[in-house]
Amino acid sequence: MPTKISCQVCGADIEIPDDVLDGELVSCPSCGQKYQVVIQNGLIQLKLIKVEEEDWGE
Amino acid sequence: MPTKISCQVCGADIEIPDDVLDGELVSCPSCGQKYQVVIQNGLIQLKLIKVEEEDWGE
Amino acid sequence: MLVIVKVGGSVIRKGVDTLIREIPELLNNGHRVVLIHGGGYFINELMERMGLKPKFVTSPSGVTSRYTDLETLRVYVMGMMYLNKELVSRLQGVGVNAIGLSGVDGGLLRARRRESMIIIDERGRERVVDGGYTGKIEGANKDFIMRLLNDGFTPVIAPIAMDIKTGGALNVDGDQALEVLSTSLTPNYAVILTDVDGVLINGKVINKVSAAEAQELFKSPEVRGGMKRKVYTAAQLAGRGIYTIISNGVINRPITTAINGFG
Amino acid sequence: MLVIVKVGGSVIRKGVDTLIREIPELLNNGHRVVLIHGGGYFINELMERMGLKPKFVTSPSGVTSRYTDLETLRVYVMGMMYLNKELVSRLQGVGVNAIGLSGVDGGLLRARRRESMIIIDERGRERVVDGGYTGKIEGANKDFIMRLLNDGFTPVIAPIAMDIKTGGALNVDGDQALEVLSTSLTPNYAVILTDVDGVLINGKVINKVSAAEAQELFKSPEVRGGMKRKVYTAAQLAGRGIYTIISNGVINRPITTAINGFG
Ligand SMILES: [Zn+2]
Ligand SMILES: [Zn+2]
Numbered sequence: 001m002p003t004k005i006s007c008q009v010c011g012a013d014i015e016i017p018d019d020v021l022d023g024e025l026v027s028c029p030s031c032g033q034k035y036q037v038v039i040q041n042g043l044i045q046l047k048l049i050k051v052e053e054e055d056w057g058e
Numbered sequence: 059m060p061t062k063i064s065c066q067v068c069g070a071d072i073e074i075p076d077d078v079l080d081g082e083l084v085s086c087p088s089c090g091q092k093y094q095v096v097i098q099n100g101l102i103q104l105k106l107i108k109v110e111e112e113d114w115g116e
Numbered sequence: 117m118l119v120i121v122k123v124g125g126s127v128i129r130k131g132v133d134t135l136i137r138e139i140p141e142l143l144n145n146g147h148r149v150v151l152i153h154g155g156g157y158f159i160n161e162l163m164e165r166m167g168l169k170p171k172f173v174t175s176p177s178g179v180t181s182r183y184t185d186l187e188t189l190r191v192y193v194m195g196m197m198y199l200n201k202e203l204v205s206r207l208q209g210v211g212v213n214a215i216g217l218s219g220v221d222g223g224l225l226r227a228r229r230r231e232s233m234i235i236i237d238e239r240g241r242e243r244v245v246d247g248g249y250t251g252k253i254e255g256a257n258k259d260f261i262m263r264l265l266n267d268g269f270t271p272v273i274a275p276i277a278m279d280i281k282t283g284g285a286l287n288v289d290g291d292q293a294l295e296v297l298s299t300s301l302t303p304n305y306a307v308i309l310t311d312v313d314g315v316l317i318n319g320k321v322i323n324k325v326s327a328a329e330a331q332e333l334f335k336s337p338e339v340r341g342g343m344k345r346k347v348y349t350a351a352q353l354a355g356r357g358i359y360t361i362i363s364n365g366v367i368n369r370p371i372t373t374a375i376n377g378f379g
Numbered sequence: 380m381l382v383i384v385k386v387g388g389s390v391i392r393k394g395v396d397t398l399i400r401e402i403p404e405l406l407n408n409g410h411r412v413v414l415i416h417g418g419g420y421f422i423n424e425l426m427e428r429m430g431l432k433p434k435f436v437t438s439p440s441g442v443t444s445r446y447t448d449l450e451t452l453r454v455y456v457m458g459m460m461y462l463n464k465e466l467v468s469r470l471q472g473v474g475v476n477a478i479g480l481s482g483v484d485g486g487l488l489r490a491r492r493r494e495s496m497i498i499i500d501e502r503g504r505e506r507v508v509d510g511g512y513t514g515k516i517e518g519a520n521k522d523f524i525m526r527l528l529n530d531g532f533t534p535v536i537a538p539i540a541m542d543i544k545t546g547g548a549l550n551v552d553g554d555q556a557l558e559v560l561s562t563s564l565t566p567n568y569a570v571i572l573t574d575v576d577g578v579l580i581n582g583k584v585i586n587k588v589s590a591a592e593a594q595e596l597f598k599s600p601e602v603r604g605g606m607k608r609k610v611y612t613a614a615q616l617a618g619r620g621i622y623t624i625i626s627n628g629v630i631n632r633p634i635t636t637a638i639n640g641f642g
Contacts (some may be wrong), residue, residue, distance in 0.1 A: 023245055025234065082506045083504070083507065120418030162457075166429055198457040198460065198462075201481055209547070214485075220464055220468050221467055267526065278471055310430070
């Protein structure tokens with residue numbers, strides 16, 4: 001039975017897969033908002049994401 | 059039949075072994091002078107030696 | 117005249133004899149030179165020799181790139197500083213008072229570490245992971261470089277920057293180092309030396325472009341991979357009024373040829 | 380006050396945390412510091428990792444020592460410059476504007492290559508062979524170091540010198556680098572940091588010696604190997620009127636402790 005967490009933007013349920021890993025991205029099926037899954041002490045939380053996309057390194 | 063070369067100091071014969079290698083040291087059996095064997099184009103010559111002895115490197 | 121030259125790894129691999137020979141000539145004519153070098157190929161060789169597998173990550177848009185974990189960073193610093201000392205030795209051998217530096221030395225190149233990145237994992241899912249040890253250069257210690265130049269030194273700079281937060285070393289792009297240093301030092305010319313004759317479009321060499329043309333080139337499907345980065349750098353610098361040339365580094369007098377070709 | 384400190388590889392291996400923490404404190408109190416480092420242990424580790432067997436030669440008097448062929452030199456430069464950047468990063472991390480240099484950079488340490496050496500070969504015969512890539516330091520670029528100190532930099536110097544004839548890198552002894560730099564810069568103190576409390580004679584620590592005492596110590600059978608070289612260095616420097624201390628580098632405030640212990 002997959003965990004469900006409410007979207008912080010639209011309130012819809014977001015299904016979290018059982019084999020979810022820390023850092024994984026999930027999207028709200030209703031509004032499309034992306035979240036980063038944060039797992040701490042077995043507790044699953046969703047964090048609004050902000051990730052850099054640029055040219056890096058040699 | 060080993061090669062023989064005259065000592066530049068005392069004139070005595072210095073026997074050069076058949077399996078001599080370039081850079082090898084030989085001594086005069088008479089006066090003790092040390093030489094470095096220099097082999098160039100199959101030709102064996104003797105050079106009076108001068109080598110540094112000090113502390114080097116890490 | 118001040119010339120900032122990025123010597124690509126491909127040039128180092130094929131041989132820097134002509135480049136090294138040209139530097140004392142330029143200095144004798146009163147010019148000042150700053151060299152920035154690459155050397156990615158050498159890092160690959162070193163990792164292989166140490167039995168380390170290069171790590172790669174795939175971005176959501178499908179682009180695969182090297183991942184600089186701590187072990188990779190260590191090999192990167194070793195390898196780049198080795199090449200740096202090789203270049204300095206070669207220059208000292210022809211009477212040039214070169215000084216080799218990483219961006220950590222004297223806080224020469226300060227960068228922000230990429231803290232996190234999104235990748236596509238083995239299961240095909242998007243995931244946020246630690247960004248590893250690559251950085252985006254935010255500033256150069258201009259005073260330090262100017263002082264070295266005024267004192268008669270020829271700086272040779274490795275593509276390593278200093279993490280602003282920790283002081284640690286970061287892998288940075290050599291072309292980006294050229295961009296930041298050029299923006300800061302405003303040289304007469306910025307020269308990018310590779311092992312080809314500039315950018316090839318329809319089989320024709322393009323090595324002189326205006327800012328607008330560079331922007332166009334950047335969009336061209338014929339400009340790919342490392343060359344895309346170079347054209348982007350050229351476009352950025354041209355936009356700031358700095359003459360920028362992408363040229364062949366393994367010919368005779370590569371820097372003079374590049375500059376004369378620009379005229 | 381100017382202090383020149385040689386940080387032995389044994390200290391780097393055991394941890395430089397206390398040393399790094401002490402540097403900003405010394406600088407804030409108006410002192411100037413030049414660091415020279417070793418790191419032979421790391422070169423051994425790297426060679427092993429690259430599947431390279433260290434080469435050794437035996438002298439006619441029976442002493443076995445490492446032989447620095449070209450391949451060994453390359454690993455030596457990589458490894459030493461890696462440690463150099465590590466130290467610089469650590470210092471930058473505590474706000475010290477460190478600058479890492481090899482002796483090749485700016486011709487900082489000029490050395491004469493050992494051109495040939497006599498060894499006992501596999502067949503037990505004496506032979507003259509190429510001396511490899513070790514050197515004896517003949518001079519330091521004093522002006523360069525003084526200028527860096529005046530500009531507020533803290534130089535961190537790797538045990539690599541420049542071959543006077545070719546500009547190439549040479550493996551040089553770190554204690555010899557300390558000796559030459561101290562003779563040239565005439566610091567208030569020269570400090571040799573190791574992982575022990577100075578020289579042990581009859582179980583008693585000796586860390587303060589006059590030139591004559593150092594000469595005596597040098598002959599003592601209890602002073603062996605690397606420590607013999609350090610005592611020799613101390614004797615040389617003491618003879619030139621420079622306070623020289625061999626001290627423990629892995630304690631709290633190692634430099635201040637060394638200097639205070641001298642008083
Ligand atoms: Zn939603
Ligand atoms: Zn004789």
